[in-house]
Amino acid sequence: MESTTILNNVEDRHIEELDTVTIRFAGDSGDGMQLTGTQFTNTSAVIGNDISTLPDFPAEIRAPAGSLPGVSGFQLNFSSQDIRTPGDQPNVLVAMNPAALKVNLADLESGGILIVNTDAFNEANLKKAGYQSNPLDDGNLLQSYRVFKIPISTANRAALREEVNIPMKEIDRCKNFWALGLMYWLYDRPMAPTLTWIESRFKKTPEVAKANATALRAGFAYAEAAEIFTTHYRVKRAVIAPGKYRKITGNEATALGCVAASQLAGRPLLYASYPITPASDILHELSSRRNFGVKTIQAEDEIAAVCAAIGASFAGNLGVTGTSGPGLALKAEAIGLAVMTELPLVVIDVQRGGPSTGLPTKTEQADLLQAMFGRNGECPVAIVAPATPGDCFHMAIEAFRIATRHMLPVIYLSDGYLANGAEPWRLPEISELPEFKVTLRTEAKGVFHPYERDPDTLARPWAVPGAIDLEHRIGGIEKQDITGNVSYEPENHMHMVLTRAEKVALIAEDIPDLEVFGESSGRVLVVGWGSTFGSITSAVELMRERGMAVSSVHLRYLNPFPKNLGDIIGRFDRVLVPELNLGQLAMLLRARFLVPAVSYPKVKGKPFKISELIAKIEEIYED
Amino acid sequence: MSIHVTGNGGNGAEAPVKLTKKDFTSDQEVRWCPGCGDYAILAQVQKVMPELGLKRENIVFVSGIGCSSRFPYYMNTYGFHSIHGRAPAVATGIKAANPELSVWVITGDGDALSIGGNHLIHAIRRNLDINIILFNNRIYGLTKGQYSPTSEFGKKTKSTPFGVIDYPLNPLSIALAAEATFVARSVDTHVAHLQMVVERAMRHKGVSFVEVYQNCNIFNDGAFDMFTGRGVKDDRMIQIEHGKPLVFGKGHDRGIRIKDMHLEAVQLGSGLSESDLIVHNEKSPDSYLAYMLARMEYPDYPVPIGVFRDVEKPTYENLLEEQIKSAIEKMGAGSLEKLINSGDTWVIK
Numbered sequence: 001m002e003s004t005t006i007l008n009n010v011e012d013r014h015i016e017e018l019d020t021v022t023i024r025f026a027g028d029s030g031d032g033m034q035l036t037g038t039q040f041t042n043t044s045a046v047i048g049n050d051i052s053t054l055p056d057f058p059a060e061i062r063a064p065a066g067s068l069p070g071v072s073g074f075q076l077n078f079s080s081q082d083i084r085t086p087g088d089q090p091n092v093l094v095a096m097n098p099a100a101l102k103v104n105l106a107d108l109e110s111g112g113i114l115i116v117n118t119d120a121f122n123e124a125n126l127k128k129a130g131y132q133s134n135p136l137d138d139g140n141l142l143q144s145y146r147v148f149k150i151p152i153s154t155a156n157r158a159a160l161r162e163e164v165n166i167p168m169k170e171i172d173r174c175k176n177f178w179a180l181g182l183m184y185w186l187y188d189r190p191m192a193p194t195l196t197w198i199e200s201r202f203k204k205t206p207e208v209a210k211a212n213a214t215a216l217r218a219g220f221a222y223a224e225a226a227e228i229f230t231t232h233y234r235v236k237r238a239v240i241a242p243g244k245y246r247k248i249t250g251n252e253a254t255a256l257g258c259v260a261a262s263q264l265a266g267r268p269l270l271y272a273s274y275p276i277t278p279a280s281d282i283l284h285e286l287s288s289r290r291n292f293g294v295k296t297i298q299a300e301d302e303i304a305a306v307c308a309a310i311g312a313s314f315a316g317n318l319g320v321t322g323t324s325g326p327g328l329a330l331k332a333e334a335i336g337l338a339v340m341t342e343l344p345l346v347v348i349d350v351q352r353g354g355p356s357t358g359l360p361t362k363t364e365q366a367d368l369l370q371a372m373f374g375r376n377g378e379c380p381v382a383i384v385a386p387a388t389p390g391d392c393f394h395m396a397i398e399a400f401r402i403a404t405r406h407m408l409p410v411i412y413l414s415d416g417y418l419a420n421g422a423e424p425w426r427l428p429e430i431s432e433l434p435e436f437k438v439t440l441r442t443e444a445k446g447v448f449h450p451y452e453r454d455p456d457t458l459a460r461p462w463a464v465p466g467a468i469d470l471e472h473r474i475g476g477i478e479k480q481d482i483t484g485n486v487s488y489e490p491e492n493h494m495h496m497v498l499t500r501a502e503k504v505a506l507i508a509e510d511i512p513d514l515e516v517f518g519e520s521s522g523r524v525l526v527v528g529w530g531s532t533f534g535s536i537t538s539a540v541e542l543m544r545e546r547g548m549a550v551s552s553v554h555l556r557y558l559n560p561f562p563k564n565l566g567d568i569i570g571r572f573d574r575v576l577v578p579e580l581n582l583g584q585l586a587m588l589l590r591a592r593f594l595v596p597a598v599s600y601p602k603v604k605g606k607p608f609k610i611s612e613l614i615a616k617i618e619e620i621y622e623d
Numbered sequence: 624m625s626i627h628v629t630g631n632g633g634n635g636a637e638a639p640v641k642l643t644k645k646d647f648t649s650d651q652e653v654r655w656c657p658g659c660g661d662y663a664i665l666a667q668v669q670k671v672m673p674e675l676g677l678k679r680e681n682i683v684f685v686s687g688i689g690c691s692s693r694f695p696y697y698m699n700t701y702g703f704h705s706i707h708g709r710a711p712a713v714a715t716g717i718k719a720a721n722p723e724l725s726v727w728v729i730t731g732d733g734d735a736l737s738i739g740g741n742h743l744i745h746a747i748r749r750n751l752d753i754n755i756i757l758f759n760n761r762i763y764g765l766t767k768g769q770y771s772p773t774s775e776f777g778k779k780t781k782s783t784p785f786g787v788i789d790y791p792l793n794p795l796s797i798a799l800a801a802e803a804t805f806v807a808r809s810v811d812t813h814v815a816h817l818q819m820v821v822e823r824a825m826r827h828k829g830v831s832f833v834e835v836y837q838n839c840n841i842f843n844d845g846a847f848d849m850f851t852g853r854g855v856k857d858d859r860m861i862q863i864e865h866g867k868p869l870v871f872g873k874g875h876d877r878g879i880r881i882k883d884m885h886l887e888a889v890q891l892g893s894g895l896s897e898s899d900l901i902v903h904n905e906k907s908p909d910s911y912l913a914y915m916l917a918r919m920e921y922p923d924y925p926v927p928i929g930v931f932r933d934v935e936k937p938t939y940e941n942l943l944e945e946q947i948k949s950a951i952e953k954m955g956a957g958s959l960e961k962l963i964n965s966g967d968t969w970v971i972k
Contacts, residue, residue: 045969244964244968244969244970246967246969268720270716272716289957290946291947291951291956292962295719300712303742304709305712307715307742308712310713311714311717311719312717312719312720313716314713314716315716315717315720315724319716333706334709427963430963465701465721465724466723466724467680468680471679471699471700472701472702473649473695473698473702473704474702475704475705485651
């Protein structure tokens with residue numbers, strides 16, 4: 001401890017109250033930063049803060065230790081206020097090595113807290129990070145931020161060496177818990193939730209459990225005793241709507257929504273998928289739900305996955321497949337088959353940076369037009385998109401409700417940010433969930449016609465193998481309406497193309513109207529969809545507090561659009577469409593409503609910052 | 624909710640009268656070229672169906688794209704004419720969703736071995752209890768005459784005016800390499816043999832792979848005549864049967880023995896008798912013999928037809944059902960409310 005550099009004047013320490021704090025943990029991908037961030041998040045949620053997180057990890061499982069591509073980060077925002085984003089700019093950066101410092105320092109707010117593990121700032125690591133000299137000796141750095149240089153590895157070793165009987169390498173792996181302990185003291189969090197987690201996670205290796213717990217306590221004690229921090233901080237409970245909560249990521253909520261849909265529909269779920277980042281967690285989650293009758297198939301490829309889901313739907317299950325953009329491209333032909341055979345199918349696309357392999361672990365919204373148009377022929381499908389991690393639960397249910405009621409494929413557009421980001425989620429009561437009992441056709445009522453239609457939805461009956469006298473043949477060749485026989489007749493093809501389009505259009509009768517956030521008319525309307533909800537809503541809220549005539553609508557149904565969208569758009573002078581793509585929704589809005597919608601694109605693999613949106617809204621407000 | 628998924632008619636009473644071939648014939652006009660080998664296969668399948676004791680409503684025919692893939696339209700059962708190469712994947716979903724269904728995949732050499740090669744291999748290795756019938760005519764018919772993955776080396780076709788330079792695949796080798804539990808071959812014109820093979824494929828619990836030599840009289844007429852022809856077939860083909868020595872020839876005077884790790888076609892008599900020949904064993908747990916037999920090709924060997932392999936292994940759909948059963952026994956039937964409330968929760972008042 002004698003090596004501790006004390007940069008601040010040691011005075012009586014006091015507790016300072018803050019509304020909102022954004023912390024970014026950054027280290028090597030082997031340093032356990034995702035775990036550290038997740039634990040800090042869980043504890044903050046449990047003590048009643050509102051939270052929002054942004055994990056940011058490399059595509060490489062273990063890039064070379066200490067290298068710039070190997071840096072893994074986890075940003076979380078916790079607050080006593082209602083927050084919707086992981087924060088524009090970290091107030092605090094924990095950098096476990098020089099590479100982590102180099103990659104993340106530019107984001108840290110001026111005057112922010114910088115905590116570094118000095119032990120990792122050796123010559124080799126500095127070189128790997130491309131530093132000519134040790135940045136910790138740089139006077140500018142020390143002036144621009146409140147820097148705390150802490151020998152985390154040494155202190156962790158000192159605390160554990162005598163206490164536990166595990167190899168030094170294992171001891172070193174506990175240093176993230178040491179750092180977490182330190183942060184718990186600094187932000188006045190209890191250690192109990194993490195200690196409980198450690199105990200259950202390492203049940204089979206009690207010595208490792210003990211080591212991690214000891215490291216956590218040691219970090220906490222160090223911060224308390226070493227007097228390097230003059231202040232520690234408290235973030236009060238947020239005023240959150242009453243109810244029971246848990247922390248949930250988008251992928252967890254999506255999987256849960258699939259199970260819920262199966263229970264509500266009274267049909268078994270069959271999820272077929274090929275592993276792909278960032279969608280694989282949905283497969284993991286669902287494959288452990290066998291006691292709900294959930295069947296999962298890890299298919300040999302993306303095409304097999306969607307085809308197995310279509311086969312399952314044909315046999316009366318809720319067939320669903322999950323993927324990311326490259327997989328959606330591969331599934332295109334089969335989705336067309338489901339359109340043609342008019343079977344219910346849900347296709348989950350957890351979007352990531354593209355094209356091609358692109359940025360597998362980063363977020364993007366550039367698959368909207370692929371979902372709309374990415375198939376041969378006139379091939380419309382329904383499209384829904386969750387707005388927040390918790391909303392993934394509700395929109396997944398919606399996807400199945402629409403698919404089964406309207407007998408067609410529904411593409412569900414999540415993205416990497418929603419998939420891995422977490423927020424507190426108020427647990428719904430079962431009674432709040434939508435009713436949608438699915439009924440299969442069981443009787444022929446005369447000669448059975450597989451393409452006879454429901455007058456309201458134009459949906460055909462769902463008659464599945466096993467039902468007597470309903471034997472029928474379907475397939476990808478154009479079908480005669482009503483009878484379902486193969487037909488190449490010109491008038492029939494035109495009729496069927498129009499019918500399939502009309503089926504999708506009629507879904508508009510079955511989805512809620514859009515609600516405007518803010519006044520129902522004014523200067524600027526911001527139109528968003530999917531994961532940008534948090535940033536847009538926060539930006540609009542701040543501008544409204546400044547008295548500006550700005551409102552927003554957020555689309556969770558993208559095909560068809562809610563019925564009142566055109567009407568709302570017409571009541572504003574300007575329409576701004578921020579998207580994590582080059583203006584795909586903007587293009588659809590311009591085509592559909594003939595409005596000069598202004599696109600605000602961002603394709604950097606990162607979500608919008610609130611400040612970026614405010615600047616853009618201000619710009620077009622004055623135009 | 625009910626976990627076990629069956630169709631609505633799956634558990635109904637036995638059909639009061641035995642069904643006939645006519646019951647399995649749909650009202651659709653068959654649209655294959657006159658003289659196509661597909662007609663013969665369709666007729667045999669429609670004829671065998673009543674013998675199998677299956678309920679029509681529990682049968683599903685799935686196909687991909689190609690001439691053979693029109694097959695489901697002509698069966699008065701459930702049918703799914705899917706997309707090129709993907710029938711095994713669609714069938715996987717159907718069988719996994721409802722194990723009580725009798726699921727048939729009808730495919731061709733291009734559909735199964737070219738565009739759908741991956742799905743074929745994986746459907747086989749999973750050992751779903753489905754029946755895959757591959758119509759091998761060694762040509763692309765529907766696209767009008769390009770070479771297929773089973774076309775002979777050097778063959779001149781529309782897309783290979785100077786001859787095929789890809790080496791052909793042997794469908795049985797692929798099936799055996801993928802650990803198929805039932806592997807057989809027959810010929811469209813060998814009516815009784817084809818019926819026998821189809822029936823055995825159906826009765827086999829697990830994946831059944833059947834290659835049928837099928838004549839395309841438009842683009843590859845007489846492709847198999849060299850050994851299937853009436854006058855030559857006894858000398859140029861061999862019917863393999865479980866537990867019997869591998870004898871062939873008009874006079875039952877020739878056979879297959881193993882010598883120096885190779886198969887050898889020999890003349891019986893002059894010191895060689897049936898006891899020197901290989902006795903076929905389709906139940907062998909390994910597939911070495913089946914593989915060697917499947918590699919026999921005319922003119923070096925007689926072309927083998929019959930059942931190469933027939934072994935038992937747990938099926939994918941049963942293993943899946945068992946996992947569900949045991950999960951329910953261990954954890955209780957899933958409660959959505961409990962699931963939503965799982966993990967670390969907290970209450971805000």
